[in-house]
Amino acid sequence: MKVLLTGGVGYVGSHTAVELLNNGIEIIVVDDLSNSDKKVIESIKSITGKDFKFYKIDYKDREKLEKVFEENQIDAVVNFAGYKAVGESVRKPNNLMPYIVRVASGKLKELSVFGNDYNTHDGTGVRDYIHVVDLANGHVKAIKKLNKSGMHIYNLGTGKGYSVLDIIKTFEETTGKKVKYKFAPRREGDIDIYYANPDKAKRELDWEAKRNLKDICRDSWNYMVKNTEE
């Protein structure tokens, strides 16, 4: 089976590339490197010991993308090529971890915690956090299930919610780094609690998240340290 991975050099894409290759699935990577480094391609190859074709193109360039399909027998496409504008990231609570990492490393002065009067155990918003490798494996399992016709939607999450303060505390305990924060007003559109129900993915894909919050904190920090040093 051959999978076209768009945005395959980025954060989620590169982890998914490794998991697909480790599962014996061939990949073709398309990325314009607008938010990633070519060095990651070599890292994927050296981690897995496998080779793959890479096209440095913008996937919105229809002609060039059609050529990729002509040159390769593609069975499935996984798309992770997307921009995360800063404004959008700030609004989206599931992007908390990159901010925590940047504050801990001194790149940002402090973290703004939006709202501390929500109906939760400590007043801050509760969300579902998933490890990038669990997310990547969920995609591998979904790809393997492709023989099923129709449209299928799966939630990939842990089914557990953690508050912003839970995350900060676990991050500090796991990494030994301090995360300075201040409370800021609630953001429009945010709700008290939401987390995924991953039962369908467990039932139909035999997938479940295996890594916990400490793993997420430790590995996010290590990833930043490694990719800043190199």
Ligand SMILES: NC(=O)c1ccc[n+]([C@@H]2O[C@H](COP(=O)([O-])OP(=O)(O)OC[C@H]3O[C@@H](n4cnc5c(N)ncnc54)[C@H](O)[C@@H]3O)[C@@H](O)[C@H]2O)c1
């Ligand atoms: N990382 C997270 O915590 C997270 C959480 C929720 C959702 N997401 C979503 O998942 C997707 C991937 O996130 P990520 O963290 O891996 O981001 P990333 O920026 O690390 O990866 C995106 C990759 O796509 C490439 N790209 C962007 N536009 C392209 C284009 N037009 N043509 C070809 N390549 C292009 C970039 O160069 C980059 O390598 C995004 O849509 C993001 O919003 C990420």
